[in-house]
Amino acid sequence: MIRVVVVGHGNIGKHSVDAINNAPDMELAGIITRANENDGIEKYGKIDVALICKPTRLVEEYSKKFLEKGIHTVDSFDIHQDIVSLRKSLGEIGKANNSVSIIASGWDPGSDSVVRALLEAAAPIGITYTDFGPGMSMGHSVVVRSKEGVKDALSITIPLGTGVHRRMVYVQLEDGANFEEVKKLIKEDDYFKYDETHIIQTDNVQNLMDRGHGVKMTRKGISSAADNQLFNFEMRINNPALTAQIMVSCARACMKQTPGAYTMIEIPVANLLPGNLEDNIKRLV
């Protein structure tokens, strides 16, 4: 059995516990929350993999702690432009400590990245568009919640087609907070400044919360010398549930990689699955 600790007990952490409990080859070794994170990890016994279910901006710090102890890590780091540098930094620590880190392992980045790479291999010349939503972006919502004056927040991603998105941000303010100042903080953030962003004040964000999300990825391109090859990948999903499930599947793949850090496109998809490889080939190939 692969023994896994869940680090963080928010949306993704809670769903990860379910995914581990449903996995035939895994055991939940423990849940590490802010309340008990300084207790020492000896009490959890042998730990194979730590799932870092923390906000993206804390991923590197938490991952390092485990990798240095020889424990593999999986995260769903989602700042696309910083993935290469996270891979380098965690890869060095992994190689030095005989541990594996699978990074950016949600659905985008993550499983969508695998599909994007596959479609490029299938039609090397062409354009892929990834349209997200409509749905709640957890990463963007966390960022808004971290702003001074914000009590609660929800950021919804609206697909405008050809990879262009609108952000609809619903904020519930702390008493005495200034809406105009909060708006400015949000619009200046890297997560928002490149997109059309509408910020709406509301009394109760929780009444708007639905964690469904979706994606539509299209590629039109050339295979060999044939134009007009058309590909379309769509999903409608519970966002934290899918993120957690993919992280848990990647925890399994950690056990098969040599030390270092990897994105999902560097991992054979067969290694994400439980069971005997030949049986999986028979069923899936």
Next chain:
Amino acid sequence: MIRVVVVGHGNIGKHSVDAINNAPDMELAGIITRANENDGIEKYGKIDVALICKPTRLVEEYSKKFLEKGIHTVDSFDIHQDIVSLRKSLGEIGKANNSVSIIASGWDPGSDSVVRALLEAAAPIGITYTDFGPGMSMGHSVVVRSKEGVKDALSITIPLGTGVHRRMVYVQLEDGANFEEVKKLIKEDDYFKYDETHIIQTDNVQNLMDRGHGVKMTRKGISSAADNQLFNFEMRINNPALTAQIMVSCARACMKQTPGAYTMIEIPVANLLPGNLEDNIKRLV
């Protein structure tokens, strides 16, 4: 540069030549046809990979010849239930001769297999349906053409939903052939005997030939403890062009595997792509 020979010069062989010529990191070392296959391969210089563009039932025999010489092979073997045994047989030869074979590397089996495995990792409990067509099945058409009394043939796959298919087979007979006998030979073949098959006699099969094809793969399943996760993958493609392109992308991946035989689900998708890995991660992850 990766030097590739194309073995066979039918539909897939011809498209493979185009795909190799379009690849920034490959060189066509030669085309081996029935007319020149006994000439000896020394004249092609160094060969890294042989693309076996032969009917499925000849794949094992041709692949072995190259693997034994230390030359990697890629094929688009498409009899799903025999893939595990082909992998075993070619894997042993590859390991003994320091060569790599990537097998069943078309779109189904092939790129569809990667998507099927990925969706199972994303939602481990649930059902995937793969619906093919409407479109010409090259494998099935080749099988019909191999029957006694058949001058030319076309087998079209019609999706009936939930993975059930109808086969519409158009046959042009040799002079003096008996249609009822030809029908019997086709219906008894493993390629046809499990599906609803209609066989229609026609004067000129070439007038019906359009090599477009398609697939629609759906999965509805559970991620973590969330039901109703919905996934949909569709494509509309020129069939031999896509098969050839994927084989050529797999030729590249051969260079990164340790000796043995692999299906596409055992290969990181990143290895299918040309260019620098970090640049590909930046663009695709």
